[in-house]
Amino acid sequence: MSDLDRVLAAVDADLDAAIARLFDFLRIPSISTDRAYAAECRRAGQWLVDDLAGLGLTATLNDTPGHPVVTARSEGGAGKRVLFYGHYDVQPVDPLNLWDNPPFEPTLIEGPNGAKRIVARGSSDDKGQVMTFVEACRAYLKVTGALPVDVTFLVEGEEESGSGNLPPFLAANKEGLKADIALVCDTSMWDRQTPAITISLRGLMHDEIVITCANRDLHSGYYGGAAANPLHVLSKIIASVHGADGHIAIPGFYDGVTEPPDAVKAQWASLGLTPESFLGPIGLTTPIGEAGRSLVEMTTSRPTFEVNGMWGGYIGEGGKTVIPSIATAKITCRLVAGQDPIHVRDAVRAFIRAQLPPDAKVEFLSGDGSPAVAVSHDNPNLARAAAALEGEWGTPAVTIGGGGSIPIVGHFKKTLDQDTLLIGFALDDDRIHSPNEKYDLTSFHKGIRSWVRVLAALAD
Template identity: 55%
Template sequence: MSDIAPVLDQLDRSIDQSLERLFHLLRIKSISTDPAFAGDCRKAAEWLVEDLKTIGFDASVRDTAGHPMVVAHHDGEGPHVLFYGHYDVQPVDPLNLWDNDPFDPSVKEIEPGRKAIVGRGSSDDKGQLMTFVEACRAYKGIHGKLPCKITILFEGEEESGSPSLRPFLEENREELSADYALVCDTAMWDPETPAVCVGLRGLVGEEITIKAADRDLHSGFFGGAAANPITVLARILGDLHDENGRVTVPGFYEGVEETPADILKSWEGLGETTENFLGPIGLSKLFGEKDRSALELVWARPTAEVNGITGGYTGEGFKTVIPAEASAKVSFRLVHKQDPDKIRAAFRQFVEERLPDDCRVEFHPHGGSPAFQLDYDMPLVTKAQGALSDEWPKPAVAIAMGGSIPIAGEFRRMLDMETLLVGFGLQDDRIHSPNEKYDLNSFHRGQRSWVRILDALSST
């Protein structure tokens, strides 16, 4: 019998008690974006502190300019890991679309043989973070110690932009530094296939406003003679891609690497097709770079997307004007070693070089962060894959994600450590939507998975 076998047995025996603890946390209305729930956010932080103390963590609530952080430490043998999660949740609107009170969690059978925990925060991220806490509880209860030295950081503002996180990391750099970080805010490939996320795309956001005349003009009096900012803007945006779907901004692909052939082959083995990927949203053809699969396009290739355009008269009826200005919001998803500052500067130059006489441009930045990428064969990844494969019906896969989780990059830049991203959410968890849920199997086997991962990381 291995050291973890009795721990896994303990998790099996105590599933009802772990559910009740999760339900207690889910009942707390920790909506970070609404000031009316500031007291609930603190209540959630305080509940977590008291719960961690029962396991033997030295835990405390740490005040910030916004909602508090939870920081906890526990000595242990082996490497030092920092586990990150967030206790805040999204607003519940529209409330009328919920089948039940979003803060009255329950377990429901959502289809024959499949049960789920239903309630706001069940998957994002309270259920996820509690899988790790329960793993620590069971391990400590059986062995009287933990397999690693563990620091825990729970944030209360992730759903509202994390305004306090960077200053907090800066102020507490020495205390929070570890050998590597663990984050449980991602998803499995499918209900039977666990995943380690090794890549996250970065992001650059930029708003551009093209201006011409000093006021809106009558299109009959001035049409054909005066510059039209909407026309100018449309031409610039149309130049962003070539006929093969590649972004035309000079230097855009600097730092973009080709995905290893064996990784591409493993992605092909996941069975994702263009029809499966696009069909549910009413589309049938891939639109990006040619001769690349859907998964490669969203996991490993950079993008330029126009997210919104405004200008002229957009109300009911018709108004024949040449507008004085027109604006667009443009975002770039970055991969590998692309530099957000260089991308922003290159895009601005790209726009300025296409401005005709009598037009000028204003730029408004909307954040920027680099991509996050781990080596596919690094020990941190392979150990986690092996541990997950021992727990779930199918072997763990290394995947990437098209979105961004800035905390992974912050840990690398500010605390000089890599991040292992392992989560047990599913695509149908309805996070940020009414009737959010977390599969009971995800909650239970997620706990068992963290025991296996911690054990694997503690071994030499």
């Protein structure tokens, strides 16, 4: 047997013990957003430090102004080093009455499809996912005495409450955290049979637009038909942002945006994501994005302009016949690789100013943003990881973009100059952040085996 086969066999033989260790971890109520659980967060961090130290790694519980950060290092001299990131904190459990079992008393049950599942808060997000990587390292060290690549662990305790203390920690410890690539296990598979690697995350620009016309609210009978109405002005401007084909009409908005390779587009098209499957469950039928784009493109590789809230005048019960003096809208733009948030902000503001009629003034109250992050499609580490996942699941791994933002990935690029591969084994029905959160036993078991293969592939 090859070393890889021997390590995989060890994973299979040790599965019951691995589940027991995960259950010990899950029993710790490490709710980061509630200060009443600060000691439990520290206990969870220390539990992980002790477990990693038991593998022969140099492990440390590092204090921050908030919850501590766990770091650990292997020193095998393998030549390549990876940085593994996860988090040990969890979401609150409310509403408690909707849990079938106590949220911090993990149970192994049979789901509706006959698959066994681990039910507990944190089982999927993110303790179960973290332990897939830890158990892969455990199996390697047990069988071969060394890891195929050197590993640095970075596991924080504030992801569910904003990760406020992690960026300063990265900046203060960047020399010790440098690696060839970062690995994150906090994402999902495409479906139960198809592994996925998330290689891009959209950035964000948010702003608040305030349009003012008259110097006070006006009687709509006395001034109606003559005085400018800021709600009309704002609505007209917002309506002009998108053309009939869904394209964003703001000059300069798409500057820097590039097209994914044709092979990647073909892979996305083969996934069979349809309006019925994607929009149907939320009561919608028709995509409103750019014409000619697939749903995967619309939600991952194309930028957006969204109105998150708009108000002005009287919004209480009953009627009040006024022309308001002020109208406000909060907007966000999801950005893709190549876009500069400041450039997008300035383009949006110029577009709005250019459409102001006489007597209308505009003020902007925010304009903050963060860029998108992406791994090149020809990154050799991506190809190696994808091949390793296909070897475990028997299905080609999908390389996809994430529609949302995970700030830590941007910090890895900005502070450590590292690309990140997001490889997770969660499923869409894992109920993360909800009562009865679960993690399929297959996700846990094959997740461990997947990391064994990925570590071996990255060493080649």
